[in-house]
Amino acid sequence: MAGSITSLGIGSGIDIESIVNQLVAVERRPIQLLETRQAELDIQISALGLIQESVSKFQTGISDLKLSSGFRSFSVTSSDDQILTAEAGEGAIPISSDIEVLTLAQKNKLASSAFASDESVVGNGQLNITVGTNSFSISIDDNNNTLEGIRNAINDNLDNTGVSASIITADDGSHLVLTSEESGTANELTVAVTGDSDGNDTDAAGLSILVFDRDTGGNGNGNGNGNGNNGGGPILNLQEIDIAQDATLRVDGFDVTRSSNEISDVIQGVTLSLKEIGTASLSVSEDRSVGKSAIEETVTAYNDLIISLNTQRESTLQGESLLLGIETRVRRAISNRFNVPGSNFQYLFDIGITFDRDGILSLDSDKFDQAIEDDFNGVVQLFTDPENGFAQAIDSILSSYVDTGGLIQARTDGLSESRSQIDDDIERIENRVALTEQRLRRQYAALDGLVGQLNATSNFLTQQLANLPTNTLINSRR
Incomplete structure (x- = not known):
């Protein structure tokens, strides 16, 4: 009778399956807590990724200010684009030249x-x-x-x-x-x-x-x-x-011979592109407004970074000292005094870059324009000096956070390692729960079988008693 029982509870009539499931659920409760912690770690890792993006964006703007080319651009105009065109790059200076193209370079x-x-x-x-x-x-x-x-x-x-x-x-x-x-x-x-x-x-x-x-x-x-x-x-x-032929030209009366029609070593910072034989005038002009635009973009990137830091610090990354460290170090650097040779400016506020009462950075346009007018090279040096300039100082700080192996990656790796450890913990508990479930099922299967046997014996005795003659029952009561 009992040997025919294959499902828990059939022999005893008790919902043993439900009992086992409830006991297993209790055993699995630590796994649920660990999975919740994993989800929190995932959110923190994503938040650090957003911080990394904000810091990197700010650093990109700063990097543009490490070079003098970030403060000036040069445009080149040719009196005849069909004869020659040109582009200005690093090292260009305002200049006008008369160029006569005598022959064009050719491939053989x-x-x-x-x-x-x-x-x-x-x-x-x-x-x-x-x-x-x-x-x-x-x-x-x-x-x-x-x-x-x-x-x-x-x-x-x-x-x-x-x-x-x-x-x-x-x-x-x-x-x-x-x-x-x-x-x-x-x-x-x-x-x-x-x-x-x-x-x-x-x-x-x-x-x-x-x-x-x-x-x-x-x-x-x-x-x-x-x-x-x-x-x-x-x-x-x-x-x-x-035929194989060199390009020959005359620049302001000087004869020049080159193997290519793309010539970058005749006029400082200018690349010539020869098109046809003929004469054209070339003019290189300077635009100093790009520096102001670059600084405005950098100021915006800094403020976006601070907003990102504050947002994460008030939510996902509460108590994360890394965020406070970024803000403190950068703010201190912006407020520092810079002893830059060749510049009349020592502080950023000297050229109109200041904090307001809420810690937001801003650029006083009029003050900056006046500084550019008074000492353009001094403003450039304040940012670009490779030893003591502002851009180098900030770039070094930001690099310590966003470079490969930097502080943000180290913190992210630490959280990822914790997450991996939780995976190991969950696997260990899952194995333990599986063993516990097997044990409970064996125990309750045995109990179910025993109760089934007892019920069967009880039913048998009840039937036997019911089949006895009535006189036998009466006499037995006497």
Whole structure:
């Protein structure tokens, strides 16, 4: 009878399943508390991420003020953009120049005669390609002796010193085109052949159809049979579409030669882009308003940081000393005296940057404009001095918090480690609860079976008594 019981409570009639579940729920209560703590840690980690973003944004604004370029910008105008354009960068100064572009720099470009297709066989041997003073060689055999194969062999060669190969399919057929990757006479192309399979390394047949040598007439006959041109004259089996050419110009009467049409070392801080031959005037002007805009953005970023710190300190990160440390150190640095050589200003309030009664930073526009007018370089030095300047001081403080391995990451890592420890604790408790549940089920299964047996015995005795004759019961009562 009892052996047929397979579910708790069937034998006894008691809701043992509910009892076990309630006892297990009590055992699991610490897990719920730990999961709640994990959720709190997740929120704190996210809050620290928001603080990191705010500090980083403030630091970005400060970084722009570490360089003098953050306080001035230069614009360049050309009287004729079709002849030349220009951009100003670090180190530029206001200047006007007259520029005459005499020649434009060109890349050297050579083209072969027409072939029936890019699969046409050219010939076997060794190609020797020189770019300026640098050379590399390519073996051409039956595996790569087509126009396409030679193109790929040139482009894929690891020793390629600065030439690209392409195929142009025109009305008369396919042409192999070689182009120097850089412009200027220093990148002039030379192509020679040795070991041409037709026995002649210089003629316009076989692989030597690609020879282009302005000076020596190539390497002569590769096997000494006397064929080809050994007279020392040029061998120009390729057509020179574009010659290698330097850019030449005259800047304020001074002659300048460069290998590129992009020239950044003639006028201080200015990059010239030559477009066409002709004359144009160039004017570089200075704009000092960018410094004010940069400072206004930095002031806003600081105030956003303080708002973020206060918001988190009043909610998610209550009691977090890290937040107070950021605000205290930055505020102290802003209020500090800066002994900067070459500047008449020692405090930020000297140029109009002050705190109000609520700790909000603001910029007095009129006072700042006056400081710029009185001593522009002094204002710049107050921020940019690499030893004692404001920007460097603040940047160092902020870096200690947001850099890899900084204080915010260290705190975040600590919280993450605590969260991982809770995972371990939960796993340990889950295992313990599972064992407890197994034990309870065994115990209550045994109890259920015992109660079932007792109930069965009771029912049996009741039935037996009920079946006794009435006289027997009466006599038994006497």
